[in-house]
Amino acid sequence: MIHIDRSMVGLAAATLILAAMGGFVPDWLAFILTLALAKALVVQGVVLQMRAGLVSFGQGLFFCVGGYAVGMGGQFFGIHDAPLLLVVGALAAVALAAVLGLLMTRYRDIFFAMLSLALSMILFGVLVKSSDLGSTDGFNVHPATFFGHSFSNESYKSVLYLLTVFLAGGGALILHMVHHSGLGRIWEAIRENEIRVEYLGLSPRWLLYANYLLAAAFAALGGGLTALATGHIDPEMAFWTTSGEFVFIALLGGTAHVAAPFIAAILFAFVRTYAIEFTPHTWQMILGFVLLGIIVFLPKGLWSLVQSKRRAKA
Amino acid sequence: MKNIVQKSLAVMAAAGTLAAMPVHAAENGKFRVGVVTFLSGAAAGPFGVPSINGAKVLVDALNEGKVPAPYNVKGINGLEIEAVVIDENGGATKQVEEFRNLAERHKVDAVVGYISSGDCLAISPVAEELGVPTVFFDCGTSRLFEENNKPRYVFRTGLDAAIDNIGAARYLIDTGHKVDSIAGIQQNYSWGQDSWGDFTAAMKQLKPGVKIATEQFPKIFQGQYGAEISALAISNPDVIHSSFWGGDMEALVLQGNARGLLDKRTTILTCGESALDRFKGQATNGLIVGARGPFGAFAPKNTLSDWFHAAYVAKNEMEPTYPAYKMVQAILGLKAAAEKAAAGKPGTVPNKDALVGAFKGLTFESVSGTVNMSRANGHQALQGIAYGEYHFDKKTKKASLQNVKAYAGECVTPPDGTTATEWIKAGFPGAKCGG
Amino acid sequence: MTTFYAIFIDGMIYASWLFLVAAGLTVIYGVMRILNMAHGSFYAIGAYCAASLVGWYFSDFDGNPYLSYLLLIGCALVAGLVVGVVIEQGLLRFMYKRNELLMIIITYALLLILEDATKLAFGVDPYFTYQPYALLGRSDIGGLAFANYDLLLVVVSAAIGLFCWLVLNRTHIGKVLRAVIHDREVAVAMGVNVRLMFAGTFIFGTTLGALAGALTAPSISVSPGIGVEVIVLAFAVVVVGGLGSIEGAIVGALLVGMTRSLAVHLAPQIELFVIYGVMSLVLAVRPQGLFGRTLARKI
DSSP, X not given: OOOOXXXXXXXXXXXXXXXXXXXXXXXXXXXXXXXXXXXXXXXXXXHHHHHTTOOOSOTHHHXXXXXXXXXXXXXXXXXXXXXHHHHHHHHHHHHHHHHHHHHHTTOOHHHHHHHHHHHHHHHHHHHHHOGGGTGGGOEEOOOOBBTTBOOOHHHHHHHHHHHHHHHHHHHHHHHHHHHTSHHHHHHHHHHHOHHHHHHTTOOHHHHHHHHHHHHHHHHHHHHHHHHHHHSEEOGGGGSHHHHHHHHHHHHHHOSSOXXXXXXXXXXXXXHHHHHHHXXXXXXXXHHHHHHHHXXXXXXXXXXXXXXXXXXXXX | OHHHHHHHHHHHHHHHHHHTSXXXXXXXXXXXXXXXXXXXXXXXXXXXXXXXXXXXXXXHHHHHTOSOTTSOSSTBTTBEEEEEEEEOOSOHHHHHHHHHIIXXXXXXXXXXXXXXXXXXXXHHHHHHHHTOOEEEOSOOOTHHHXXXXXXSSEEXXXXXXXXXXXXXXXXXXXXXXXXXXXXXXXXXXXXXXXXXXXXXXXHHHHSTTOEEEEEEOOOTTOOOOHHHHHHHHHHOOXXXXXXOOHHHHHHHHHXXXXXXXXXXXXXXXXXXXXXXXXXXXXSOTTOEEEOXXXXXXXXXXXXXXXXXXXXXXXXXXXXXXXXXXXXHHHHHHHXXXXXXXXXXXXXXXXXXXXXXXXXXXXXXXXXXXXXXXXXXXXXXXXXXXXXXXXXXXXXXXXXXXXXXXXXXXXXXXXXXXXOHXXXXXXXXXXXXXXX | OHHXXXXXXXXXXXXXXXXXXXHHHHHHHHHHOOOOTTHHHXXXXXXXXXXXXXXXXXXXXXXXXXXXXXXXXXXXXXXXXXXXXXXXXXXXGGTTTSOHHHHHHHHHHHHHHHHHHHHHHHOSSOBOOOHXXXXXXXXXETTEEEEHHHHHHHHHXXXXXXXXXXXXXXXXXXXXXXXXXXXXXXHHHTXXXXXXXXXXXXXXXXXXXXXXXXXXXGGSOBOTTHHHHHHHHHHHHHHHHOTTOHHXXXXXXXXXXXXXXXXXXXXXXXXXXXXXXXXXXXXXXXXXXXXXXXXXXXX
16 A cells, blocks of 8 residues: 655656656756766665664765676676666675675664775775776776667667666655655664664664665666766776765755755756866865855755745645 | 845755756857866876966967967967866766766867876767767877777877887886896876786886886875885885876885985886976986876977977976877867868868868877877877986986987887787787887 | 884884874864864875975075974974864854764865865975985885884874873873763763863864874875875774774774785785775774774663
């Protein structure tokens, strides 16, 4: 039994509008949106963990696994179908998470953050050492097919954009339901007070384990889409600054609603690209000030704008 | 207060949407060129800034029509050059995004840039897809035209990094240095790994039985090389080879020299020229340096290079190093190709296919002498390489190069159809090295 | 045998540098619970100030070369003080009620801003201020030459460590600080001026960061991005040793420094992983780091 609420209708509508927009926005804008939505999928995983009280500074690990699965699938294993590659990437990430999760779920707070960072940096190191995979230069991703159909250059980008929009929309819907399910509520309870959850006879550790796997799958999906869109992968995907950016976008949007990461990721992409264009020498500083401004004035993220408006109406 | 903030944020968001509207094509009667190079990060100082300074000097002079012949036509084909400058820092994904912005939002007529090999590899298929004439001026990866083996829009006026290391090996042998054992210290990333691979392979060909004493791969931008220097000193090699660049290279030379590492043996730095005037006697005399081609202090004397050197010094009050020359070479190549393509129709932007058609196999004059775009189906410049010894005069406090030896392009460049690695392993078949 | 000496001495030198870099970070975290991402920027600012001032001293001024060491330390202290006061008073003090996570992000935004601010102030050309490094010459130990400046750094680093420990454990301020570290709420209830303690700690921490940069400047080429490079290293050291513990930072630095030196000499191929490997191993065995205290779980 699925209860359909206003948010779900809104998400579905937003997905359709974004999909329709693909028809007439210029290619460069569609490309920025593709990358931003793919990144937002990873951020959804980070938010998922945040709602359970965990902050990962190493989500780049699974992002990178997803990306490399897509790249290597095409390069070495002759898999060229995009949806299949994405599934392979997600499965690979979940498999890795299933092993690492056994260790990671023992940690909380800053220790979880630091250990996740260390693990992701180890993958970075391994990739830098792998000259067959192009070391730091990485390698180019072969153009993929979609359910067996191949597309010309221009429609390829449009199809990829649509795929990203629907995956992002679908992912958001699922996460919205998860957040409002019993499991989602218990994750929040763990964040608030883990011991009381234990007293209720539940095992926070295994609940967090499930959370960790789900977040990994989302990260790999985002990584795979990013690899398909840019056509190139390199170990930078696992570097700690990449993971830091995900956390950043997560906090920028806020954790209150599944739509927040999308808004934040898109805003982040635009601020960055225009900052680079108008002040090529000081774009980092502009980015810093914008982010600082948002944190200082909107500590609960951009989504608090929407919330306060709703409250004002009510 | 909170209201004001919310309102201003809403305004900001609205402004963002407005700004996101497409900018219309460069119908302003200018030739629009995207210039991409490092403006921040560790590569900015040694490479990015000299290259952008070089671009500024040249573009300003071109727009004023002050460059000596054959480049005395104003701008490009009589059109003023408008440069859109982008920072290369931030990784390949971001660069692909920015390249698409350049092509589709700014509607540039061509792009010149890219230092990082990873960026070049990522940009190359995108440039082909979008059909934007793109000139790589510095990145050295051998994989560029091995992967993009039917290039159409992508050109490289800089040299393949394998040439640096083949040239380095030849220089060591030809100048009679003792080379029984060699050691390397490289930054642990593609550039360093590839450089060491090419150098050791070339040494094994030219001096069979050469021993590798130790190979160190510290993390890039580490800055502290105490342990590596000890390890190098203990292994006691005849030759130390390093592809370090920028701050890392200067730190290595400073720390190595302070500990006497460079005193009793030969050290060769493939990118050493960029710090020629910066070592200030902190490097040992006899240190062998290269400039990744006939650039910087190794540039030949001709009208163009004399003009550029004087113009650069006048504007920036320092000597131009090799990245500045390489950037200028890329822009000159682009200008030559565009004007050839638009022959007879001054004041127009040639269409892109005509431009790349004219660029293919082009021979043009540059600050480094005559450049032949004769490799990779006419998309890769063929030029020689030179090495020389660093000498610092304590009285004049000036550094100079001695025992400079140059190798022709045909001597150190693999022919089309074979990769650098294969060519070295096969013993450089077909290399023409002259006397 | 030479290798054995070399591993030990190289390890000591690297460890002392790591400690210098990490000390400020751990002090700030210990007292304020702020994991300061901008710590590397303070290091960079210190390095830039020192390099430009000492560079100017040698090129435009014909004074006693040994005075440059005073300049080096003096300008680091001034730079750290100024930057610390500006950031603490201008920004952070309004943020202390925010949670730990948001503080990380705030300092990350600071890092982005400071990164470009240093670039605007000092340009992107590397500063190569070798004089103080070259001046001291070298010593021969077991057939291997070492720079005296590096050896001196070991002594300086040890002195700073000792100073921090003494302040924390043998003075009145230290006692109060430990009270704040142990339980902030109770400390406030007992009449401790926590705001003042925070301001003092932050400024002390930034000054330590700037000092680390200034002391490193003569041995490297000071260029953009050096700050970002040291953050993760400093994090690793502090996490290994236990966040907020000075003893931990010392032991963490020694452990990481020695392991890295071992790797460079015996297995250079694995050098890239060593730091993260040590960090993962230590955390796997002791999640709170070697000297970290386990927090009581709140019910």
